[in-house]
Amino acid sequence: MNLLCAGISHHTAPLDVRERLWFSSEEIRQTLPLLKPLGITECVMFSTCNRTELYALTEKSAFPAEEIKKILIAQKSAKGSVQSTDLFTLTAGDAARHLFRVAAGTDSMVLGDVQILAQVKEGFHLATELNLAGFFMNRLFQLAFRTGKRARTETKIGDGAVSISYAAVELAEKIFDDLRTKSALVIGAGETAELTATHLRGKEIGTLMITNRTHGRAQALAEKVQGTAIPFDHWCDALAESDIVISSVEVIHYILHAKDVKALVRKNTHDPLFLIDLGVPRNIDPMIKELENVFLYDLDTLNIMVDENLQHRQAEVPKIDSIISEVLAELTQWYSSLEVNPTITALTQFMESIRQEELSKNINRFDPKDRELVELVTKRMINKIIHAPIVNLRQSQEVSLTERLQKMSVLQKLFGLSTQPKEDANV
Amino acid sequence: MNTVLNYAMPVFYFALVWTYGKAFFADAAWAKQVKTPLLLCTLAFHILYLAMRTVSFRHPPVTTVFEIFTVLAFSVSFTYLIIEMRSHRKETGYFILNIAFFFQLFSTLFIKDTPEVPEILRSMFFGAHVSSALLGYAAITIAGAYGLMYLMLYHEMKTSRFGALYKKLPTLETLERMTFTAVKLAFLLLSVAIIFGFIWLHLAIVHPNYFDPKLVGTIMIWVIYGFLVIAKTRYGWKGRKGMILSIIGFFISIFSLTIINIFFSKFHKFY
Numbered sequence: 134m135n136l137l138c139a140g141i142s143h144h145t146a147p148l149d150v151r152e153r154l155w156f157s158s159e160e161i162r163q164t165l166p167l168l169k170p171l172g173i174t175e176c177v178m179f180s181t182c183n184r185t186e187l188y189a190l191t192e193k194s195a196f197p198a199e200e201i202k203k204i205l206i207a208q209k210s211a212k213g214s215v216q217s218t219d220l221f222t223l224t225a226g227d228a229a230r231h232l233f234r235v236a237a238g239t240d241s242m243v244l245g246d247v248q249i250l251a252q253v254k255e256g257f258h259l260a261t262e263l264n265l266a267g268f269f270m271n272r273l274f275q276l277a278f279r280t281g282k283r284a285r286t287e288t289k290i291g292d293g294a295v296s297i298s299y300a301a302v303e304l305a306e307k308i309f310d311d312l313r314t315k316s317a318l319v320i321g322a323g324e325t326a327e328l329t330a331t332h333l334r335g336k337e338i339g340t341l342m343i344t345n346r347t348h349g350r351a352q353a354l355a356e357k358v359q360g361t362a363i364p365f366d367h368w369c370d371a372l373a374e375s376d377i378v379i380s381s382v383e384v385i386h387y388i389l390h391a392k393d394v395k396a397l398v399r400k401n402t403h404d405p406l407f408l409i410d411l412g413v414p415r416n417i418d419p420m421i422k423e424l425e426n427v428f429l430y431d432l433d434t435l436n437i438m439v440d441e442n443l444q445h446r447q448a449e450v451p452k453i454d455s456i457i458s459e460v461l462a463e464l465t466q467w468y469s470s471l472e473v474n475p476t477i478t479a480l481t482q483f484m485e486s487i488r489q490e491e492l493s494k495n496i497n498r499f500d501p502k503d504r505e506l507v508e509l510v511t512k513r514m515i516n517k518i519i520h521a522p523i524v525n526l527r528q529s530q531e532v533s534l535t536e537r538l539q540k541m542s543v544l545q546k547l548f549g550l551s552t553q554p555k556e557d558a559n560v
Numbered sequence: 561m562n563t564v565l566n567y568a569m570p571v572f573y574f575a576l577v578w579t580y581g582k583a584f585f586a587d588a589a590w591a592k593q594v595k596t597p598l599l600l601c602t603l604a605f606h607i608l609y610l611a612m613r614t615v616s617f618r619h620p621p622v623t624t625v626f627e628i629f630t631v632l633a634f635s636v637s638f639t640y641l642i643i644e645m646r647s648h649r650k651e652t653g654y655f656i657l658n659i660a661f662f663f664q665l666f667s668t669l670f671i672k673d674t675p676e677v678p679e680i681l682r683s684m685f686f687g688a689h690v691s692s693a694l695l696g697y698a699a700i701t702i703a704g705a706y707g708l709m710y711l712m713l714y715h716e717m718k719t720s721r722f723g724a725l726y727k728k729l730p731t732l733e734t735l736e737r738m739t740f741t742a743v744k745l746a747f748l749l750l751s752v753a754i755i756f757g758f759i760w761l762h763l764a765i766v767h768p769n770y771f772d773p774k775l776v777g778t779i780m781i782w783v784i785y786g787f788l789v790i791a792k793t794r795y796g797w798k799g800r801k802g803m804i805l806s807i808i809g810f811f812i813s814i815f816s817l818t819i820i821n822i823f824f825s826k827f828h829k830f831y
Contacts, residue, residue, distance in 0.1 A: 307717065307726060310733040404798060405732065422718070426799040434720045441722065 135193070136273070138228035139201045139220055140186030143242045146219040153211040154220075156180040158259060164208045165265050171197040171204075175267040177274060179256025181249065183242045188232060190269050198222040229273060229464055233457045236277040237284035238291070245290035245446045250281040268538060272467060280460045287456065288449040293442030298328035300435045300442075301409040302336060305377050308407055308428060316340035318363070318371050320388070321381035322350040325411050327357070329379050334358045342375070344368040346382070373397055376404060381411035387418040394421050409435075473526045476541045479550040480522065484515045562616055562673070565609040570668050572602040573633065573661035580654040585724050595653065599641055606634045617673065622690045625821050626671040633663035635698035643702075643738075651728045656705045663701075666818075685760035689753050696749030697813060700781070703742035704810025707803035710735040714800055736799070739806055740792050746809075747785040754782060777816035784809040 141154050156164065161178050168176050168189060175190040189201060202217045209215070223231050234240040236253050257274045260266035266274065285291050294300035309315050317338050319330045322345040333341055341360035345351035348364055355362040363371045372378060372393075380388065394406065408429040410417040415431055422429045488511050499507050526540060544550065579598055583591035610631065613621045621627035640656045643649075709729055716726050729735065757778075761768045769775075788805055791797035 308732045310731050438722055
């Protein structure tokens with residue numbers, strides 16, 4: 134039984150290659166059954182913007198790695214644009230360790246990415262629906278989910294914002310108690326503005342207003358984030374009602390000056406005003422920073438914040454590595470218990486102990502000259518009794534894991550056998 | 561036993577501040593686990609100490625400034641424990657308990673055994689005056705501590721230095737809300753203390769001096785907190801100014817309680 138991981142990620146291929154191998158849920162449904170003829174008994178696959186990975190279990194001793202790669206490339210009709218060398222393969226313990234790192238977020242492009250665990254879970258559920266996640270994959274992925282959960286609860290790998298847009302929202306959360314009671318005005322409808330607006334909506338901001346020179350784009354974004362589009366000519370009016378202002382437009386001169394904010398602050402009875410300037414060149418007069426109860430941050434500040442948070446997350450990686458080592462040891466121990474040899478040894482020892490016990494009780498009843506013969510006969514009897522079960526068990530290595538486990542379980546239960554897992558066994 | 565506990569109390573408070581500091585600045589896991597049980601333990605010993613003083617000297621320890629400071633240290637720590645348990649936020653303890661430590665240290669160094677209580681202090685009005693004043697001072701201390709935390713966080717955020725205070729302290733709005741809750745409470749309790757104080761003053765002293773520095777100081781504090789309450793509730797004051805005023809109020813209170821009381825007041829000292 135061998136575990137194989139084949140995939141593509143930001144470590145092995147650039148985005149234009151990775152995107153060619155992105156699989157939708159439907160495509161995964163179509164692809165996984167194609168692997169069965171390769172001797173794959175269980176498989177799980179997930180695909181995100183940064184990675185597509187397939188975990189496969191085969192009963193054969195040789196890994197069909199190249200065939201799997203070919204199938205993945207062929208399924209996406211990407212033969213010309215994706216080479217076999219763009220995909221990586223890992224086997225046995227390395228594959229399991231890799232999965233645990235993915236689940237913990239330490240293999241992500243953004244260190245500590247929290248979304249990846251949900252995507253791995255989604256891939257696993259898909260395989261379960263297709264009856265392709267069996268005994269082994271079930272155990273492997275449950276351990277992966279546990280690793281991801283422990284990484285998030287026992288370490289600070291997910292702490293601090295590591296994107297500019299999220300850092301802006303995190304800063305707002307340090308000033309305001311409850312964003313649900315606050316109003317935000319987003320000036321601009323570009324990518325950064327959209328991401329920030331999405332994060333604000335995610336934090337259930339009370340009122341979200343969007344304004345942009347092209348009103349249609351403001352309307353489109355407003356619709357997307359359940360906000361209100363404000364005509365660009367009237368955004369100054371909306372400013373008076375806003376607690377948070379995010380500006381990300383291309384301008385030659387500042388669009389917001391200290392004198393405007395001074396008047397605004399007076400009108401708003403000293404409420405704090407939180408301003409984020411994501412524009413280059415800057416949109417907001419930096420002198421505003423000097424005003425009381427006004428907090429202004431620009432791209433430089435947010436970048437410093439993001440860099441510091443990334444460094445803090447990096448410092449957590451050794452802790453996660455040690456969690457992974459623990460979980461990997463647990464998997465190894467469990468896997469060792471699945472081998473047939475310990476059961477065969479336990480059965481042989483159990484029979485031999487019965488033979489020895491009975492012989493020691495009754496050997497004096499036999500004539501000394503017959504004792505050697507009694508020894509031989511009983512040994513032959515025992516060997517003949519256990520021969521068929523042993524052959525049957527050994528043959529079951531060629532069949533499915535579930536069948537082998539059923540046989541081992543029956544034997545262990547019937548004879549009350551206990552098998553000690555080998556500590557140095559490898560997955 | 562009283563002497564042993566008197567010297568043990570600042571040690572307890574120092575250990576408490578050190579543990580809360582370790583949890584806040586160094587993120588020490590052991591400190592995070594130990595700090596609240598240690599606070600409970602310190603408060604238990606403090607109750608024992610106050611009870612033993614009461615039994616030994618046959619009066620509650622509220623008759624001298626130094627006795628008042630140990631009760632104040634207890635009140636501040638106890639109030640903080642309630643805040644911690646109700647809000648489930650344990651980050652502000654370091655700052656508040658630091659003040660409790662200095663109150664206790666001040667008391668330990670100068671406290672004297674006072675077995676006899678003058679007749680003038682054996683009044684129901686005096687008891688009500690002292691109790692409400694003590695609680696008022698505890699609220700003033702808490703308001704000052706939260707005001708200080710607000711200013712430190714405000715400064716970090718204004719200067720874009722995102723250090724331990726930024727990471728650990730509650731939001732500016734929360735700190736502001738906690739400060740003003742304490743300010744309102746302080747104003748209310750001070751008002752009660754002043755009313756009972758005036759009643760008691762007329763009963764105890766024939767021709768009281770209304771311009772005694774202690775009285776003037778107390779009225780100043782009351783005016784500051786009254787102004788803060790009105791500015792907040794009537795005029796929607798928010799932000800730094802209110803916090804600065806709450807800290808000024810705290811320092812004037814401590815000045816009034818110590819320097820003015822000991823060196824300048826004519827009637828507000830009884831030993």
